[in-house]
Structures are given as C-alpha cells and as structure tokens.
Amino acid sequence: MSDKQANQTFEEKMTELETIVNQLEQGNVSLEESMAKFKTGIQLSEQLQDTLTKAEHTMAKMMDKDGNEVAFEAPKDEKDGSDGNQTN
DSSP states (O other): OOHHHHTOOHHHHHHHHHHHHHHHHHTOSOHHHHHHHHHHHHHHHHHHHHHHHHHHHHHTEEEOTTSOEEEOOOOHHHHSSOOSOOOO
C-alpha cells in the first residue's frame, strides 16, 4: 500500500476508485497503464471493504456501564417478546 493510500479517507479512496473505473471504461489508456490502474483499483477495493467490515463490527458492539465492549443485542426478554414471566 502506498503512503498516499494509507493517509486517504474512505471518501477519498472511493473517489479515486471511481476515477480509475471511469478511466478503464473509457479505454483511453495504454495496456500497461490499464494494468497498473487495475492493480491500484483492486487494492483500493480491498481497503474499502476492510474499512466497511471494521465499521460493521464496531457498530455491532456497544459499551457497558464500565466502559467494556459488549455484543450489541437486545436483552433476552426483549428478543423473544416475553417479559421473563411465564404464565400458563
């Protein structure tokens, strides 16, 4: 990964990937340049996917009252719709 890519924001990487895709679709670049752009595009795509995966995992967690990360899920009695009391 280049230093430039390492310091780019998600949005900047996305814009660069869109530019590369547009250039490759237009076909106005040499074969060598196309191959280099394709390689860069693949790297950007992988970085963007990694960022999205990390964000998804972060959003799936929350903090408890002591500041510890815990899985984000509803308490058991909210998940199954019961209030914890069994009535028959």
